[in-house]
Amino acid sequence: MARKPGTTPRFAKSQIELGAYLTPPRDRKIIQRALKMEGNPGRAKDGRYDVGEWQAFIYANVKSLLDGESGKGSDKSQLELEKLRLTIQKQEFELKVLQRDYTANTEVEAWVGEMIARAKQILTRIPSKLAPLVVGRSEVDAERVMREEVTSALAQLATKPRG
Numbered sequence: 001m002a003r004k005p006g007t008t009p010r011f012a013k014s015q016i017e018l019g020a021y022l023t024p025p026r027d028r029k030i031i032q033r034a035l036k037m038e039g040n041p042g043r044a045k046d047g048r049y050d051v052g053e054w055q056a057f058i059y060a061n062v063k064s065l066l067d068g069e070s071g072k073g074s075d076k077s078q079l080e081l082e083k084l085r086l087t088i089q090k091q092e093f094e095l096k097v098l099q100r101d102y103t104a105n106t107e108v109e110a111w112v113g114e115m116i117a118r119a120k121q122i123l124t125r126i127p128s129k130l131a132p133l134v135v136g137r138s139e140v141d142a143e144r145v146m147r148e149e150v151t152s153a154l155a156q157l158a159t160k161p162r163g
């Protein structure tokens with residue numbers, strides 16, 4: 001209900017009308033919260049609300065009445081803060097991508113796959129490569145040759161692949 005210009009009447013017929021007559025105008029929800037508070041003016045026997053008494057009560061208790069609304073505002077401000085935090089995280093991520101501090105998961109998966117394939121290729125060649133080298137040698141000499149070949153294979157794995 002919009003406030004009509006002119007003098008404020010002494011009584012309001014409803015909570016909506018009462019809210020419109022208060023200065024500043026108040027939402028019906030504020031009136032309903034005030035009705036739950038101790039010491040509120042309440043309604044007259046005929047169901048009307050005394051605007052002057054309600055104005056004084058609202059002024060005296062405006063902080064506690066608006067705390068309920070600031071809770072909503074607090075939720076809204078919390079949501080805004082969360083949105084800002086997420087925006088900052090997104091921008092930091094985009095900056096890392098631009099600075100090449102970030103590697104896409106698909107690139108990492110491809111790199112690890114290539115590493116595993118290369119390791120398998122090098123390690124599966126060892127037995128066929130060693131068999132002719134250790135046949136007819138003493139155990140100590142064969143073990144030395146095998147160690148050298150394993151060390152050579154590990155060195156190949158430790159270096160970056162070409163291309």
